[in-house]
Amino acid sequence: MTDLAPETELPRSSKLKAALLQHRALSRDGLSERLFGMLFSGLVYPQIWEDPEVDMAAMELGEGHRLVTIGSGGCNMLAYLSRSPERIDVVDLNLHHVALNRLKLAAFRYLPDHAAVVRMFGAAGMRTNSCNFDRFIAPNLDAESRGYWNGRRLDGRRRITAFNGNFCRTGLLGRFIAAGHLLASLHGVRLDRITKAKTLSEQRHYFDTQIAPLFDKPLVRWITRRKSSLFGLGIPPQQYDELASLSDGKSIAAVLKSRLEKLACDFPVAENWFAWQAFARRYPGPDEGRLPAYLARENYDAIRTNAGRVTVHHASFTELLAGKPAASVDRFVLLDAQDWMNDRQLNALWSEITRTAAPGARVIFRTAAERSVLDGRLSPALLDQWHYLAERSRELGAGDRSAIYGGFHIYARKG
Template sequence: MSESVRAMRRETTANLESAVHSNRALSRAGLLERLFTLAFSGLVYPQIWEDPIVDMAALEIGPDDHIVAIASGSCNVLSYLTANPASISAVDLNAAHVALGRLKLCAAQHLPDHAAFFAFFGRAASRANVAAYDQDIQPHLDSLSRAYWNARGVSGRRRIDGFSGNFYRRGLLGRFIGAGHLLARLYGCDPRAMLQADSLTAQRSLYDRHLAPVLDKGFVRWLIRQPASLYGLGIPPAQYSALSNDLPGGIAAVLRQRLERLACGFDIKTNYFAWQAFGRRYDQAPDASLPPYLQRDNFAAIRDRSDRVTYRQQSMTAFLETKPARSLDCYVLLDAQDWMTDAQLTALWTEITRTAKPGARVIFRTAADERCLPGRVPAPILNAWTYDEERSRSLGARDRSSIYGAFHLYTLATVA
């Protein structure tokens, strides 16, 4: 591993420690936080789990808008380009996510056509992708991202080789989903059967046969009561605690509710999140449901506008501290606030309010069905914003990923 890759990993760890660690190292809570940091220090999300269609409906992106967004797997960032914003600043604590986003941008700019781009990120399972990387992408990639994707593991293979054998099985989330499939098969169930459904009625029947029974098993119920078991979903200890209190039945009831909605709440032919969860891939049919950035009709726009996106490895708060007052229009926080202390939330919203133009929009999700800001962010800051509860509920109901408790939309109501 090169020194530049080691430095990227050290910076990721330092960023996570600052964001997640709030308890003594030798306490139980502190130990769980440090285990989470270790698990989260590499690639976590090969695909993001927030629905960009919902995001764009909430943000109402205009041609003069400057968006700042947490990147994660960057399906959101590239998809926002279809709405034609002026610019997007993507930030993430994790160097692997920044490298993935820059890889996607460079591929959109330099692969020959949509077919090659889709083969790389839609199928993500061919040796031809590695050859395309070497020939068309690598010469144009920034040095840090190139070092990341060329780094070799203990097997001697480069990270980029993951795109030759289903990249979506990689990362912490990919391995978590794979472990869930293995566990289901051990109990005689098969999540892949969900993909055979041709109606919502069939989806319900297959859910009752292949998914619901697994959650009733004693070992599974014990397993999901252990906070570390859900690190693969990117759920830190503080977020796990909020989830556990969201329904009377605790964490088991919450997971059952979210899994049932993913399996039965939307037509599976229109839900690429369900395909990733139950098939560990995207549908390959001509009319398949796909993230906007992978759709053929959007490829020209993604390519033409890709130079409007920049990536930074840092926290949202640190990035905003570098921006002028009243300079930003849209903020995409994903579920990052679930991780934060009151002091961190206050620092973040201080900078959001300072940098927001009149009418600016902020969107985020929470693991639990709750508003996480009132009583934690000082009233003089929060009172500058209008919370649209009715629209937030309506948009949250449309989020096909189905894994969050609530979606939230705030609009700047006054000039702070």
């Protein structure tokens, strides 16, 4: 591991660029990929957008399991610790996410209590958070991550001071959600008002009368015809094409409307912290609803006890697995990373997954479209070693409260 010098910016990651770029630089697709890569080279996800309770049910996660997962915002990795797995290896090609995952782990290990952790990651306007970082976390944080959080933003303030305000409003995703609120307000709609609903029928009424009509507005339809419109969600050009294939191939307004409808109407808002992030740009307060699973009081002791079982790597999934012994991993969490891959990358990944999979291993992932990305693309010699749990995948996918994916998929190792 190469330490970053304190007070400096992170270098652009050649690993991240290699994963993103599929086309010639001067082609339309190549330019689109490079624009996405430039945006994705910073902090993207202050929180993860996959439901950890769905993940844990799909994996049948339990004590003794050895996991490899993509890090992203780090929330799910921490939630998995509540089931006391033996080991978790976290990989991410984005150095900002690596620093965030390490910070969250250190916070659970070294902040004095659960309340301090919630103030750090689940509340807003807590100006003591940077002081708690200096006192409790920084002395116990690796030099690379400590240098990152002590580094300066464009406004001259240390990065860690973002936690004194509302960290969930930072990053590419936070800015994208802010832009969505601005667009809605230009049409006279206050998205946060749906969080006042007391019943599913009230949520449905607000969506049908206030939110749904936005997708018929000319400005919204014009914006959603452009691939760059979803870069703020961390959706690369390849995923946009998948989404567009579900509608008229030109605008994804209808697809976005359907996904937002699930987020707004299928789950009680008090039970869905993803809805709070999307519609209120914050987590619910103590009397308003549930916090993310990793911040729940009932999970705190287990996460704190098990935090030392996690190692965060700046590496690709395939790269990390290549260094592991055969049959040494029980659970693999790919998020939606395969949507970005070409056939060569996909087969290289599954070659390593199959080699390192222990008996009874499971792989879970999500896709922008409904179908599995493995169909017709993965070598039959690899695919034949796995069983697709189609019915269970559909059942759990329907219960994913993040609501932004078209498909959820579970594969179990045969034999």
